[in-house]
Amino acid sequence: MKKDIILAGVGGQGILSIAAVIGYAALEQGMFLKQAEVHGMSQRGGDVMSHLRISHDEISSDLIPFGKADLIIAVEPLESLRYLPYLSRDGWLISSSRPFTNIPNYPDIEEVLDAVRAIPQHLLLDADTMAKEAGSVKAANIVILGASAPFLGMDFELLENAVRFIFTKKGERVVDLNLKALNAGKEFAEIHQRN
C-alpha cells in the first residue's frame, strides 16, 4: 500500500498535526514515511503545504510528483484548490468549506466552493461547526482528518490510537474531543460515500 497526500492550509491551521497523526499510524504498521514540511517565513499567515508519503515499500522522493497525489487534505477551501496540479486522476480532494479570509482579495466564497464541487471526487464539509460540536473549533483539522480516514487505506483504530498518542500531553479532555472530532469526520465521509 502506498498513499501520497498533499496537506494544505494557512499557517497555524494545524496541517502538521494531521501529518503527525497519519505519520504515527503509518509507523505503527511498519510503513515507510517521507514528509516534506514548510517552515519559516511562509508560516506567518501565508499558505502552507506538506507532502506526506506513506508506503510499505521504500520511498524515493520527498516530493510527490504532479498528478500523482492520492489525496489532497485541506483545512481551507481556497488552499485546497492551490495544489490541484498534484492530484491524480482518481484522487480525492477533502476540504473544509470554511474560508480563512486574511487577505483583502479573497474571492467570492460561493465561487470557491463551486470550484471545489467541480472536482470529480471531492468531499466538502463544515469542519468548524462539527469541531465545535465535538468540543472545540480548534479540532477542525482533526475533523478533516476523520473525513479522509476512509481514503487512507488503514484501520480506523490505528488513527484513533495515533490521536491519543499525539494529544496525550494536552490532557484527557483534549484527547476526547479530538477523538470525537475524528469520528464525526469519518461518519460524514461514510454517509457521503453511501449517497
Place this chain on the structure above:
Amino acid sequence: MPKILLLGDEAIAQGALDAGLSGIYAYPGTPSTEITEFVQKSKYAGENGIHSQWSVNEKTAMETALGMSYAGKRAMVCMKHVGLNVAADPFINSAITGANGGLIVVSADDPSMHSSQNEQDSRFFGKFALMPILEPSNQQEAYDMVHYGFDLSEKYLIPVLMRITTRMAHSRAGVVRRDVRKQNVAHLPSDLRQFVLLPAIARKRYKHLLNNHPHFITESEESPFNEYIDGTDKSIGILVCGLAYNYLMENYPDGTVPFPVLKVGQYPLPKSMVERMADECDEILVVEDGYPMVEELLKGYLGRGLKIKGRLDGTIPRDGELNPNILAVALGKENTFGLPIPDLVVGRPPMLCSGCPHIDSYGALNQALSILPKGRVFSDIGCYTLGALHPYEAINSCVDMGASITMAKGAADAGMIPAVAVIGDSTFTHSGMTGLLDAIIEKSPITVLILDNATTAMTGGQTSAAMGRLEDICKGLGVEEDHIRVIRPLKKHHDDFVQILEEELAYQGVSVIIPRRECIVAIDKRMRDKFKTKQTATP
C-alpha cells in the same frame, strides 16, 4: 536500533550528538535553525555539557567552533547559505589553518528561495576553500555523514563542509541511530603554530592543503556516499548529486535505471568514477540542486569536450529547486499533471501577525515621513521586511543582515537627508553595530529604528543577543543619550511616537529610536510554556 522519525536537520543534530560532539555554534536561519534547536532541547546534551547556545552571528559561530576544534574537541557550526557569506573569512581560512578536533560546517541552501534572498550554492564555497564536501540524499545519510565527516576531519585535520538544501532540512523520514561515541579529550594541536597564519606559515599550510587535495579525491572515490551503478544502455550516463538521486529513482519505481548512474554525495568529485562514465557513455546528464557546479566543471567553458546535458543547455531549468517531474522531462518520460489551478485562486503571502508591534511602528513611521519625498527607508532581514508589502509599503530595501544602517549612511552621504534605517534587535547585534559606528564617527544624519521585539522572531523565536543591552550598546558606540529614544509601540502612543520621529528626523546626526514591545507570538509561547510547567509541577 529502532527507526526514529527525524527532519533532515534533526538527523544531523542527532548524528552529531551520537558522534561525540562537544559544541554546536550557530545563528538561527531558515532552513538550518532546527539543527541547533534539537541539541538545545536534548537532555543528553544538557547532561553532558555540550555547548548549544546561539552565537551573535555566523562569523562568531564559525570562529568559536574553530576555537573548540583547536582545543581538540568536536565542533559543529550551522548556518543558512547566506550565513556562510558572513562567516566566509574564518571559513576560508579554516581550510588553511586546518582543524584539530573534528569540525563540520553545515550550510543549508534554499533553492527556489522559500525563505531567502538568493539561491546561492554553498558547494562553491567548499570548492573555493578546497575543503571536502558532503551532500546527503536522505535523512539516514545525513545522520551517517556526521560520523563519517568527523572521522574525515580528524584524519586530515581539515574542516568538512556539509551542504544540505531546504528539502533535506525540512523533510522527515525514519533514521536508525548508531552507538553513542564519547567526546574527545581536550588536546592541543601537535604543532602550536598550525593556526598562526603569518604569511611564512600560511604558505606552508596552503601547500599542505594543496598536497592533500589528491587524497581528498581518493577519499571521494572510496566513499560510501559515492556510488557507480552500472546500466545496460550507455547512450547516456546520469550523474546525480544529493537529493537529485531520489528524483531520478522516483521515475523508476522498480528501482532499475537502464543507464549508468553516478550517485554523488561527497566532493571533490570521485575522478575515476566520472572518468568511467565519460569513457563508456555517449553523453552525461548532470542533475544537481542549486547552481550547475558539476555541470560547468565537466563541460568546460567552451563546451568542446564531453557532451553534457543539464541546466546550461535547458534540459533542466536554469534556476529553482528540482523535483521528480523535472527529471521525467529530462529523461524523455511521460510527464504527469493533475488539474490546472482555477483562475480565481489568488496568492496568500505571509504577513505581519495581528497585534504585531511592527504594525504600530510602520504606522507611525509612514505618518512621520508623509511630508517628505518617498523612498528613504532602508530595511533589513526579519519579520519587519514584510513591511515592504501592502498595506504598509514602508521600506525600500532588504539586502543582507545589517545593510539597513550602512545603506542609510551611504544614501545620507549622497545627500538623501534624512535617511532612515529599520532593523530588528537581533539583526542589530548580528551585523548592525559596526555599521552604526561608521555613522557615529561621521555624525551622519540618519535615524535608526531598532525594532525591539525581544526575540529573533522570523526564525521561530530564538533568544536575541540584544536583550536588555540595546541602550548600553548604542551609548557605548557613541550615540548621544538625548538621541536614544525608547517608545512602546501601541495605538495609544501613536501620536507620541510620530512626534519622537519628527524630532529625530530633524536632528542632523545619528538618532536611535527603539520601539520596544515583545513579539506577540513569543508572548503566546511563553504563556503556554508557563502553563505547561505549572501543570507538570502540580502533583
